[in-house]
Amino acid sequence: MPGTALTALAIPPLVDQHCHGIDRRELAAGDFAAYLTESDAPPATGTSFFDTQLGFAVRRWCPPLLGLEPHCTPGHYLERRRALGAAEAARRLLGATGIAEYLVDTGIPGDLTGPRELAAAGGGATWHEVVRLEPLAERAADTADGPGAFLDALATAVTDAARHAVGFKSVAAYRHGLDLPPDRPRPAQVRTAADQWLLTRAPGERLTDPVLLRHLLWSAADTALPLQVHTGFGDPDLTLHRSDPLLLTDFVRAVRPTGATVVLLHCYPYHRGAAYLASVFPHVYADMGLALTHTGARAHAVLAEMLELTPFGKLLFSTDAYGLPELYVVGAELFRRALSRLLGGWVAEGAWSAADAGRVAAMVAADNARRVYRLGRSDSRPYRPGTEPSG
Amino acid sequence: MPGTALTALAIPPLVDQHCHGIDRRELAAGDFAAYLTESDAPPATGTSFFDTQLGFAVRRWCPPLLGLEPHCTPGHYLERRRALGAAEAARRLLGATGIAEYLVDTGIPGDLTGPRELAAAGGGATWHEVVRLEPLAERAADTADGPGAFLDALATAVTDAARHAVGFKSVAAYRHGLDLPPDRPRPAQVRTAADQWLLTRAPGERLTDPVLLRHLLWSAADTALPLQVHTGFGDPDLTLHRSDPLLLTDFVRAVRPTGATVVLLHCYPYHRGAAYLASVFPHVYADMGLALTHTGARAHAVLAEMLELTPFGKLLFSTDAYGLPELYVVGAELFRRALSRLLGGWVAEGAWSAADAGRVAAMVAADNARRVYRLGRSDSRPYRPGTEPSG
């Protein structure tokens, strides 16, 4: 165990470059457990979503923040959480994450806190918005009269979002798979696809048309804001091998002349492929969000694989936390401990210098994200906290 | 080394959820070595099948059970084995595995022991049969007169097997690849495929028709018995990237309404994908059989990857042992040591509680398999040891 290394490596406050809001409700045991899995079904007979690396990590790191022993039973933990109330529990949990800045994807459905409320519960952290692309199209389709109006409304929505957001996010992996044609669809194709979609779409129906999904990617690329793309594992809506980030290789090539930056999210178990893309394409970055949270005691091993090829200036931190403040705690704690263990270990065996380790820790924890998203730089793009998104 | 953890973690007697019979013959060196590899050819000039992780693991764990030093030469070991006789060697080796219950795939060709004889040599262990699907079709084809009679005979064989077996097994990966259409083939398709196959089939020829392979999968699913599917590496009959368990994703989705349980076998090197499927689909389970045996000193590292996403109630133990009693020894020993090392390590570093580690060890070693296959539960399905299969 890299005990001394752990204390020696200073990791600055974190920039969480991809997360979501939290659920304000007092959660019953089943609802709480449902946030511990990417499954959309009840657990199999005789099994529990608490019996996972993530469940064990929550029981390891969260009870002490609510005044309980580590590894207490789920029942004890939830009882204590209810006694404190969801708001107070969130305040205690988020206050202990060491996250200084949140980049919040506001496009996830459900009654979740917005970025402002999240950051306030996190002890006055800074926040920024990342706009999810597909809901922009779905909202435009809900109200537009015909494909021309739809495409105009969508273009306006993207432009408006680019004014207040720090980045875009695509969930094309969930809606189709990343095995999309890489090139920019021609206007006539987009028009035809829009026409077809609007004709057949039920109200509220999700966008799955591959031409329109590509149109969104290219519309985002044209704004020159960083474009986050979900890759790798997630809920069962996606087919994992069709979410391999390497399927984006030709898109990465095609989009390069626009000046767009592509940030690959999660990537597991294809993270070595994502690391490769980040190593050979200057405009590609990667994070491991969901992957560290869900692998718990193995987070350091997964991060280690990511640190094989990813240039140290290209790796970003995120929790991908969603619904439970506990997931911020676990995401941040596992990341910091994994990073300390790895970098501390390499210093201890002489492979790295301590100075380099400290420098890399700061890069991955916060500096890379600040540079990529131009956070807090008045000379590059305006930083305007305080405008809670309505979407 | 987790020395104290190793002794502290109690692992109950094992349920080996997937294995085969053993070879009763006195084996010459070449025949013995051929069981150490998935290759179907002699070793390359200047190389030996003993010079593999599996070969080294056999030399580590088996000689002491026959009164020799660990790591003695293959020559010394085989000499001692011959001096004892194959039967006595098998008795000593199987008696030391700690396997309490064998689930035996009886569909592998060759003069192997049946489950009863295997369990008896194992010191009176319990046994159950897993019926391999493809030989049911091949035996029906050997005798049936026309496609109608063939399909009737096959249906009867599946129904009969479901009465005495605890599960089915498919080797579609070897016969075609897992890149099969996922849906249930229509009766007319099945009839046409049967007609075609019977017209062109040489006696004893193996089934490779994709429609009939799918018909077998769906026939097994209809019995509601667990369906084991070979995935990942094996002998050179298969093409590895066409055996990725993720290729079963759409089948897993399609078969879900039947209530069938799918058990992914081996999975290596695609085990993280299998773990994902087990994590998001309630009816999917996974084991690592062959993978731990063949990776020897690396078994803990491979198991660790499997324990990233697999819910702890979804992972099963097997040896996939075949031919040599030595492979039971190695499979069981490597599994127990890998599990102890990992879980003990996580307890030692504070990530897991000792109580949780013990509970998870019992689940993976035996309890999960007992629940999935309803072993020894008189109230669920009859447990009838003692009916040696004729097939």
Add this chain to the structure above:
Amino acid sequence: MPGTALTALAIPPLVDQHCHGIDRRELAAGDFAAYLTESDAPPATGTSFFDTQLGFAVRRWCPPLLGLEPHCTPGHYLERRRALGAAEAARRLLGATGIAEYLVDTGIPGDLTGPRELAAAGGGATWHEVVRLEPLAERAADTADGPGAFLDALATAVTDAARHAVGFKSVAAYRHGLDLPPDRPRPAQVRTAADQWLLTRAPGERLTDPVLLRHLLWSAADTALPLQVHTGFGDPDLTLHRSDPLLLTDFVRAVRPTGATVVLLHCYPYHRGAAYLASVFPHVYADMGLALTHTGARAHAVLAEMLELTPFGKLLFSTDAYGLPELYVVGAELFRRALSRLLGGWVAEGAWSAADAGRVAAMVAADNARRVYRLGRSDSRPYRPGTEPSG
């Protein structure tokens, strides 16, 4: 840390089975750094190619050889290198690698040292040539008058190369991807493809035609010299998932009757698939060249995965060094340390015997390559050092 194991494991002088020449120029910082990455572009704003595992490994292992402290800054290192002069720096660096024998791919473009000059700078090491296939076709196309003359000239070039080289190398992964039809193209196909290529080819244009790429593979196979195939990661000319060595499975099957030996290079991150191929096909071998160099502090972890399935008589060592003598130092040092750490660790925990570990170390470091390439065996094929290739 396997301190005692490290000193206990004797690793003989290395045979580097795949490398390139070095750049003779005094290199500016940017030119030096460009050799540390597979990217063909400048580093992203705010990042440096020195901030990678390879950059850190160079700074760990090379400064002491030039009289500096480990981990000194890139600036200090390059200053010292310039003060010594490129030739003297190369002499000091190459002299410390412990490489006794170089197998040099002479087909890479640029003003690099030939094998003789490289071996001389390496303190009088032995050298052999590996002939890259695609440039043979490109040179034949540059001068031939029509497809018949082109194919004749190409056949002559292959035959001539087989007289002085110890192996061939294919970069079909860069030129098309490994998803090529596996079978030998028919003469009429080859003729048509040659005709088409010559008609449309600009002078100096690279070969990307899939039929001609296959013709090269089969022409090399017919010589019975070992055929090295680039697989896995490399520069952004390739698409990584189309470079998976498993895509060669059917080619491996098809080429087996010719007696050809296939050596899979690099393989990362698909090295477990390459290990599988080496384990089930007697004529398949694998190395990890580029993968160890670029993963630096993680080299032991990557090598460990390769040592899961690869039979110990099937794994070869290489640096894949190119341009910088530093890459020979790093490749050799990381390999030796990774091998010592792994094998020493397995001995320390009792999984392997010390004698086996020493034997395997000698096999992987040198003996396997000597056997595969028939090096220094006057009774098998003539060993003729001293004929510097002109190509």
